[in-house]
Amino acid sequence: MGASPLANRIRILNAAPPRPSARYVLYWAQMNRRTASNHALAHAVEIANANNLPLLVYEGLTYDYQAANDRLHTFILEGVPETGVELARIGAGYFFYLRANASGLNDVLYRLAAQAHSIVTDDYPAFIACSHNAIVPGRIGIPYIAVDSSCIVPMNSHVKRNYGAYTIRPKIRRELPAYLTPVEMPALGRKWRDERLPADVAGLRTHVTASNIAALVAACDIDHSVKPSVEYKGGAAAARRRLNDFLKDRLRRYARESGQPSKQATSGLSPYLHFGQISSLEVALAVQRHAEEHKLIADEFLEQLVVRRELAFNFARFAGTAVDSLDVLPDWCKRTMAKHAADPRPFLYTPDQFERAATHDALWNATQRELLLRGTIHGYYRMYWGKKIIEWSPTYEDALRTMIRLHDVYALDGRDPNTYTNILWCFGLHDRPWGERAVFGQLRYMSLDGMKRKTDVAAYVKAMATLT
Ligand SMILES: Cc1cc2nc3c(=O)[nH]c(=O)nc-3n(C[C@H](O)[C@H](O)[C@H](O)COP(=O)(O)OP(=O)(O)OC[C@H]3O[C@@H](n4cnc5c(N)ncnc54)[C@H](O)[C@@H]3O)c2cc1C
Known part of the structure; x- marks a missing residue:
């Protein structure tokens, strides 16, 4: 230039x-x-x-x-x-x-x-x-x-x-x-x-x-x-x-x-x-x-x-102004979500339960605890945090709202272009279609077993439990 x-x-x-x-x-x-x-x-x-x-x-x-x-x-x-x-x-x-x-x-x-x-x-x-x-x-x-x-x-x-x-x-x-x-x-x-x-x-x-x-x-x-x-x-x-x-x-x-x-x-x-x-x-x-x-x-x-x-x-x-909306997602994301909108969710939590880190999943609760106390979540687990909010919310829109609100209130790096882009990444933005499955359709899925295989979940959960 x-x-x-x-x-x-x-x-x-x-x-x-x-x-x-x-x-x-x-x-x-x-x-x-x-x-x-x-x-x-x-x-x-x-x-x-x-x-x-x-x-x-x-x-x-x-x-x-x-x-x-x-x-x-x-x-x-x-x-x-x-x-x-x-x-x-x-x-x-x-x-x-x-x-x-x-x-x-x-x-x-x-x-x-x-x-x-x-x-x-x-x-x-x-x-x-x-x-x-x-x-x-x-x-x-x-x-x-x-x-x-x-x-x-x-x-x-x-x-x-x-x-x-x-x-x-x-x-x-x-x-x-x-x-x-x-x-x-x-x-x-x-x-x-x-x-x-x-x-x-x-x-x-x-x-x-x-x-x-x-x-x-x-x-x-x-x-x-x-x-x-x-x-x-x-x-x-x-x-x-x-x-x-x-x-x-x-x-x-x-x-x-x-x-x-x-x-x-x-x-x-x-x-x-x-x-x-x-x-x-x-x-x-x-x-x-x-x-x-x-x-x-x-x-x-x-x-x-x-x-x-x-x-x-x-x-x-x-x-x-659509930066925080599902409307800006690529068509394949919208199509796959429309197809799976009514899939039964394995667990359902309210925004308040998410906020209080009160789910059945110790790793997810630890990530939320990191957000509550530090004001950030480690980048790798932040993907897991977002994916599980999708899996455990009644609708995709509810999941989006929960993620944005928790960032607005607790994240020191929230309201950033990175915030919206990465939250929407959980819904397929800048990603590609993966194998079809319940709730996620072709959106990339992340599992607790995968986290346990790839990372030391126990060490992180322990560290977050002692965070003051
Ligand atoms: C659901 C979800 C929400 C997120 N929300 C935010 C947010 O609110 N604010 C935010 O800054 N990042 C966000 N990220 C991206 C990433 O998790 C953080 O940038 C990173 O964890 C910050 O930690 P760090 O500074 O130690 O990163 P480092 O790994 O040290 O990276 C250095 C810098 O690179 C940039 N960076 C790292 N990862 C990404 C990424 N995936 N996309 C774009 N830039 C990146 C950041 O500016 C970061 O500070 C989010 C990711 C997900 C999956």
Whole structure:
């Protein structure tokens, strides 16, 4: 693709002119809540420099997104103090606003935009960012520029929906060398001074420190029953520690043991990737460098991080608002489900029984316990988790709803393109027809016996039982 490393990442989502007498350029960090390796931030700096303006970064967190709870809020807030330090270091302003309840302002973005030259934000094909990027450009009155810093090979490189890893893999492999390079971050020409903040928002900024996060969360009108993860602490430093541990200890075992949950050979980076606290580009570059230095083969890991993850982004972009629906499945999946819709289910559980990990199956209950306490499930057992929800729900739609809801409420990496793509994978997306059987029809089936043959189920069940 083009010579500029940013050109193919950018979409200008309206035709509004820049504000002539602006005080700053505004970067709205919706999904990529980080300063390092962030193409959108780099592009915002470019615009600021070109117009001799400083840069203000706005990040918000509201009480009223669906299933907002202590776990998700805490993880996001844990990243905020570091972001503040980093932005101060590069000379950008930072405005973090926590809308704790209905009395808090819900138009802070618009108030900040009233003094801005233009807005740069994250191009992201799911969750709130996707609907913001559809609605806000028409209302904001200044250029609204969405930049893809989520994928290594930009989403814009793919002009249509791919039907499987086998179609997107060759394109990604061909284009990857051009994009697998560090983000060039220009120095800011004009440093930020707080006097530039509009008077009507200046006092609204939420000061977040490591020691006040619990109190801030407690004061929010959100679901306090979902506690912070027992495993994951948010923030770029925590993400980088995890990446380094992965390089030191796990990467060499990944190809052999990533399908063995009890061996803990995977990276555990999905929550950080989801909230953009680390970029997949930074991870891929570090993995590539480490593999070269230590003569390791990282292909299996990069297949997941780049090919599978970017296939999910491609799917989400083209599925649009149907991303969480069975309607977007290939015809063979819909046909086979229609044929088996009335098959008797061997066990039936309510959403509440699933949620409480109260099935007859100790392995399934352990996977759900991992979700309840850690906020993720090991990738291999996550497939089993999804397949069994299909098998034990009255209808396919019920199964889909249960999976999405459990992710919305408990998963730190939920509401991601990966969430919807992989949940729908359980219903045949990006897969192929298998042998016909009850309930699943031609959808791939997974059995407890298979899990016992291939993995150490007893070790995992024991480990999850002692998780606190
Ligand atoms: C039913 C079901 C639901 C899932 N829900 C989510 C979800 O909500 N969020 C999420 O990020 N992943 C989801 N996955 C995919 C996968 O299970 C997780 O990405 C993985 O377990 C995260 O652990 P890790 O970071 O240790 O992965 P690693 O094995 O270390 O992989 C590194 C990264 O590669 C990407 N990756 C790994 N596996 C896949 C995959 N199958 N598809 C796309 N990208 C992948 C992820 O970004 C991951 O963090 C789901 C899978 C299934 C079967």
